[in-house]
Amino acid sequence: MGILRHHLEAFILLSGISSFTSARTLGPRVSPSATTLQKTPLYSHQAYPGFQCLYPSGWTSCNGADSRDCWVKSPYGTQYDINTDYEALAPPGTTREYFIEISEKDISPDGYSKPLAKVTNGSYPGPLIEACWGDEIVVHVTNQLPDNGTTIHWHGIRQLHTNKMDGVNGVTQCPIAQGSTFTYSFKALQYGHTWYHSHYSQQYTDGVAGPLLIHGPSSADWDEEWAPILMTDWIHESAFELFQTELDAMPPTADSFLLDGQGHYTCDSSDTHCVGTGSYFNRTFVAGRRYLIRIINASTATHFIFSIDNHVMQVISADFVPIQPYNTTALAVAIGQRYSIVVEANPDTPTSDGNYWIRTVSPVCSNGAHDTANYTTGIIRYDSNNTALPSSSAYDFVTTCADEPYASLIPIVPWTVGQPQNNVTNNTYEVGLDLTQKFHGYTRWDILNQPLWLNFSNPTILNLDNTTWNPEYCVVDYDYTQGFVYMVLTISALYPDHPKYAGIVNSMGVTHPIHLHGHDFAILAQNTTTYDPVNAPATFNFNNPPRRDVALLPSNGYLAIAFKPDNPGVWLLHCHIAWHSSSGFALQILERQQEIVTSIGSLDETRNTCTEWDNWVSANPTVYNPLVDQNDSGI
Ligand SMILES: [Cu+2]
Numbered sequence: 001m002g003i004l005r006h007h008l009e010a011f012i013l014l015s016g017i018s019s020f021t022s023a024r025t026l027g028p029r030v031s032p033s034a035t036t037l038q039k040t041p042l043y044s045h046q047a048y049p050g051f052q053c054l055y056p057s058g059w060t061s062c063n064g065a066d067s068r069d070c071w072v073k074s075p076y077g078t079q080y081d082i083n084t085d086y087e088a089l090a091p092p093g094t095t096r097e098y099f100i101e102i103s104e105k106d107i108s109p110d111g112y113s114k115p116l117a118k119v120t121n122g123s124y125p126g127p128l129i130e131a132c133w134g135d136e137i138v139v140h141v142t143n144q145l146p147d148n149g150t151t152i153h154w155h156g157i158r159q160l161h162t163n164k165m166d167g168v169n170g171v172t173q174c175p176i177a178q179g180s181t182f183t184y185s186f187k188a189l190q191y192g193h194t195w196y197h198s199h200y201s202q203q204y205t206d207g208v209a210g211p212l213l214i215h216g217p218s219s220a221d222w223d224e225e226w227a228p229i230l231m232t233d234w235i236h237e238s239a240f241e242l243f244q245t246e247l248d249a250m251p252p253t254a255d256s257f258l259l260d261g262q263g264h265y266t267c268d269s270s271d272t273h274c275v276g277t278g279s280y281f282n283r284t285f286v287a288g289r290r291y292l293i294r295i296i297n298a299s300t301a302t303h304f305i306f307s308i309d310n311h312v313m314q315v316i317s318a319d320f321v322p323i324q325p326y327n328t329t330a331l332a333v334a335i336g337q338r339y340s341i342v343v344e345a346n347p348d349t350p351t352s353d354g355n356y357w358i359r360t361v362s363p364v365c366s367n368g369a370h371d372t373a374n375y376t377t378g379i380i381r382y383d384s385n386n387t388a389l390p391s392s393s394a395y396d397f398v399t400t401c402a403d404e405p406y407a408s409l410i411p412i413v414p415w416t417v418g419q420p421q422n423n424v425t426n427n428t429y430e431v432g433l434d435l436t437q438k439f440h441g442y443t444r445w446d447i448l449n450q451p452l453w454l455n456f457s458n459p460t461i462l463n464l465d466n467t468t469w470n471p472e473y474c475v476v477d478y479d480y481t482q483g484f485v486y487m488v489l490t491i492s493a494l495y496p497d498h499p500k501y502a503g504i505v506n507s508m509g510v511t512h513p514i515h516l517h518g519h520d521f522a523i524l525a526q527n528t529t530t531y532d533p534v535n536a537p538a539t540f541n542f543n544n545p546p547r548r549d550v551a552l553l554p555s556n557g558y559l560a561i562a563f564k565p566d567n568p569g570v571w572l573l574h575c576h577i578a579w580h581s582s583s584g585f586a587l588q589i590l591e592r593q594q595e596i597v598t599s600i601g602s603l604d605e606t607r608n609t610c611t612e613w614d615n616w617v618s619a620n621p622t623v624y625n626p627l628v629d630q631n632d633s634g635i
Pocket residue numbers: 511512513575576577580581585
């Protein structure tokens with residue numbers, strides 16, 4: 001079956017729509033129309049009662065509790081399943097339209113009031129955005145923040161030929177001005193789960209983040225699914241103010257850990273900010289059922305190890321990539337990463353009360369200290385009437401700042417990575433905290449020998465005729481039309497005469513979660529040892545390596561990645577420790593510059609958003625003056 005036939009089917013069958021309940025026990029059926037756009041209000045971040053996947057008439061579901069590897073079949077017999085190459089094919093879905101509003105609000109998810117929190121439709125985490133494989137997702141984002149711009153980035157979404165929808169201020173658009181709306185529209189060509197978050201300076205740390213779920217097949221069977229859960233570190237002070245601590249070279253500290261927006265803080269009752277006792281995330285298991293649980297690390301600076309006492313987890317996807325299932329009792333999730341796990345309600349050692357802790361443990365990755373008392377953030381109960389706190393014990397696991405084992409992450413749809421189009425030596429980047437010079441007044445993290453520093457009013461995407469770039473934009477030009485591009489990131493490991501050394505170790509012992517926009521990348525190597533530019537490339541793995549959109553650059557080691565230059569656009573590569581990307585730890589990949597405008601179409605709306613932003617800035621010089629107030633990269 002070729003690509004052409006699928007396009008033909010999609011074209012012919014648009015006349016009729018059928019629906020099926022793909023995944024869950026659903027409430028009463030609603031009758032959404034695929035041809036009429038409807039305003040879909042978001043009431044909570046739980047999955048919608050009655051949500052259903054919609055495909056053209058004649059298409060049928062092949063997905064059930066014991067056939068999760070299958071998804072849909074077309075009337076012509078084409079099957080879309082876990083083995084389908086989703087980079088080439090997607091079933092013809094429907095349009096999902098959502099409206100979200102970003103505003104400021106006093107919230108206290110751990111019992112401690114944070115007056116300057118920033119929320120999505122009034123909530124943190126933001127509401128669930130839900131779609132099915134092949135759908136078009138349309139989200140109208142309105143900014144009601146009193147003194148910030150905003151954008152929303154759809155983390156890990158491929159954005160094939162929709163670079164202008166990637167939501168990065170200063171790169172793919174201007175910030176959305178106060179009172180203005182920007183409409184994001186993109187295809188769900190992948191399936192699985194992720195999160196959306198603001199890319200406006202430190203704004204997601206203050207709360208602008210929520211889950212995004214795209215229903216599709218799974219590499220293991222399950223009975224019931226949960227909406228994705230955000231694991232986060234939570235900070236009471238405004239992140240915009242706390243960023244000064246980072247600039248002063250001290251990693252800021254989190255106050256508590258939250259699971260799905262719930263947590264605890266050890267509060268001094270004389271503090272007027274203490275307004276509650278906090279809460280635990282809790283769910284009830286029915287014995288014997290298999291639960292599909294979707295985990296997201298949506299932290300600012302915290303690596304998490306997720307576990308459920310006395311329950312083995314079967315891991316079935318890493319980021320948007322379905323993998324061969326494997327079992328573990330402790331799951332390492334770096335910032336920005338996601339995993340899907342299947343957990344059978346069948347404890348290996350039952351407790352007498354049927355209560356079990358969910359733990360979100362943070363190893364010290366030199367990213368700042370934490371309130372270590374509150375690693376227990378959730379509860380699994382077998383009897384919902386039993387409200388006692390669990391007395392279960394944690395599995396014995398090592399708490400290191402490492403990714404899940406390389407050998408465990410085997411993609412179902414394989415890639416064989418070909419030789420690089422580019423010169424690997426010339427694309428080996430020593431990252432670090434540059435102690436030899438100051439940029440915009442401070443010592444900063446960088447990838448190139450220059451921290452990123454964007455101009456909100458002049459995004460890269462509106463400069464595609466440029467032949468030279470302001471060095472502060474950190475543009476790396478990759479003009480390849482086939483094969484693979486390799487990049488090697490090293491830290492304090494490469495060149496003894498590198499200017500960043502100057503006799504001072506600059507890695508600070510930190511492990512960095514490296515995120516690439518617009519692509520999944522293959523991990524050719526991930527190593528804790530010094531990079532040897534002569535011999536290390538011979539050890540790269542090209543045979544279906546782990547593939548995802550965030551991977552750790554190990555402290556004092558290296559990370560070698562390869563991606564397909566198949567998506568013309570301007571794409572960030574950055575550290576997902578929010579303080580580091582704000583400091584400048586980022587670069588922009590300019591991919592197939594001459595083809596970008598043709599690929600993404602009209603930039604009228606992008607220009608309009610810039611006009612609205614510039615008008616707001618000039619009308620509010622005491623609220624935001626970029627010449628005075630910009631102290632970060634902008635992302
Ligand atoms: Cu970093």
